[in-house]
Amino acid sequence: MALTYGFLSTHPPTQCGLATFNSALAAHLTGDGLFGGIVRVTAEGDDERPQPGVVHTWTPSSPGGWQAAGAALEDFDVAIVQHEYGIYPGADGQDVLPLLRCLAVPSVVVLHTVLAAPTPRQKALLEEIGAAAGAIVTMTCTARDRLTAGYQVDAGKVFVIPHGAADHLRVPARRRSRPHMLTWGLLGPGKGIEWALRALALLGGLDPSPIYTIAGKTHPKVLELQGEAYREGLHELAARLGVSTAVRHDPVYRDQDSLSRLIRSADVVVLPYDSAEQVTSGVLIEAVAAGVPVVATTFPHAVELLTGGPGLLVPHGDPAALASAVRRVLTRPGLADDLTVRTRALIPTLLWPAVAARYESLVRSLRAKRPTATTAMLP
Template sequence: MPSYGFLSTHPPTRCGLASFNSLLAAHLTADGARGGVVRVTDSSDDQRALPGVVHTWAARTPAGWRDAAAALNAFDVVIVQHEYGIYPGADGQDVLPLLRRLAVPSIVVLHTVLSHPTTRQKSLLEQIVGAAGAVVTMTGTARDRLLVGYSVDPAKVTVIPHGAADQVGVPATRRTRPHLLTWGLLGPGKGIEWSLRALARLQDLDPTPTFTVAGRTHPKVIEHHGEAYRAGLHQLGAQLGVAHAVDYQAVYHDPAALGALIRSADVVLLPYDSREQVTSGVLVEAVAAGVPVVATPFPHAVELLTGGPGLVVPHQDPAALAAAIRRILTEPGLAARLAGRIRPMAAELRWPAVAFRYEALAERLTAARPPVVSAASA
């Protein structure tokens, strides 16, 4: 079996990429394969290195990609998590010389594929795909967007879904009132304000729903704007008369606590403002747990929910959001039908199946690598 080097943000950093990389690394090394993480940090991160971190690439280190690449070359294959904002340089451009310096095959996982990139973003992503041994998108939408909008080799691109925990065995503790839920790092664009306005339209239900907003404010948001967004939500909830029904849990739940919270929900709300988001770990977790979802038509939601385990409503439309929630809570059999639609796809969304596909891709790359000829045999 190959050994794996991973390049990404990583715990104790708390963000979607860090969580994804941590879970992927854990599953790929669960059977004894050797692995190590090169952790990317910035000045706001907790700098403690957890076990499994073999090197830290600090954003302010000049040409830090050189030492990062040297650490990654100790493994058979390297898996790189890509977002424009996590690596040093304009649009994270310092990841490109690192990829070119690798002496081993690389798999680049694209968490974002922009439909309207800047000229520099487009050129950078094309060069990253060119330097990679293989590229993974997590949805067919992202793959299509990449192939249509960028000059890349289609043969390099593989679709592997975002992994999800197996929540089937987690007890589903139902509450006395309908429970609406959203979670993840909080900040503008999450659309929580639309959920609050929808909740205000559901006050005629008996019993009235409660709404849990779980997650800390995104550290980048705190750095630039403090807690202004969260404070604005509290103020809006009070103005709408629903503050008593909203539970803000400003914590980062561990997997067990998050699983219990998800399984207690009647509806997961994802009213994101984004029209670009091609990958949502929250969406995949909710769907895999069998909880009906109401979401706006960001690309991943359209792909996963259309005709599937949820309802899609227009952006920034609290009336439509409230109507969809009302249907799920009151229409006989609808919630069960929506949850039932996940069963055919649930197995392939869970982490063991996802890790198996990465392992197969890694083995294909290492098998295709030309053998190293020693000086003595040359």
């Protein structure tokens, strides 16, 4: 019997990683919306016009909005809830907690962040969310281990299901006349692009010299608070380093086909992130699934996925090490192929159909374990 799925999350046209993830997961679980619906969480300034598949909108200005959102989720067999601090109203997004507690249908909470050093309130909130949820999904073993070691949660509720990826390999690789370095995703401080620019300046001796594409819009929250200051700083840095002509800014939010073509044109994906907290990176998964070598700093997801796999790891904030790793990928014969061949068998397990099937299996198992409601017999 087909299950129906209710999803609680940010959702397009909101442009963020959480919304993109939820949209893809919903599409692969519900058969073009036939068996599901979205309860969309919005922020100030979001476009709140009706969207296909959205059955309810939880706006930040709605007092007690969690009650109506919870009621909308009750129309489905299961609620899949995306969690990130600050997505929901209340301090640290705490308004999602009473919603979870009031749900009669089983719930699966997907954790996009598990902090190693949370504030006491963040820690307590995540522990209470874990207690209220029927199951918890982390996208990496690192996140699972951090959660079970650092938080009081029922380890039996925690399941690891990877972040899904599109089938980029259906797009033929398109090599350019010059080696192509690529970083993509919503832009803002912490992405470490400045380190990649400094590394690019150290690669000037290569013939032909590489070009570096920085693809993606500025993150909406960064844009609201800081405008384009970060991107403008990158332009200024590139000019000081003398690499402006080798840098291509592509400040658009691409659809799937366009993104696949861009990724498959890259010789190496560079992820120079500053964060040592990042236990999940959708960009990293997409790059690996596209069969493109990756050079990344040692953020937790990269360490887990790239060690012995399709990429090279470098220390944070070290442009010389970053340049050396990129140089090796671009110039050492056979290295790029060797890196990507190591995970050829892994790629099918990362594609959205396989990931969605694991969510469906988890949901069916969760529903099977729920006690059947019985009516009390009065004497």
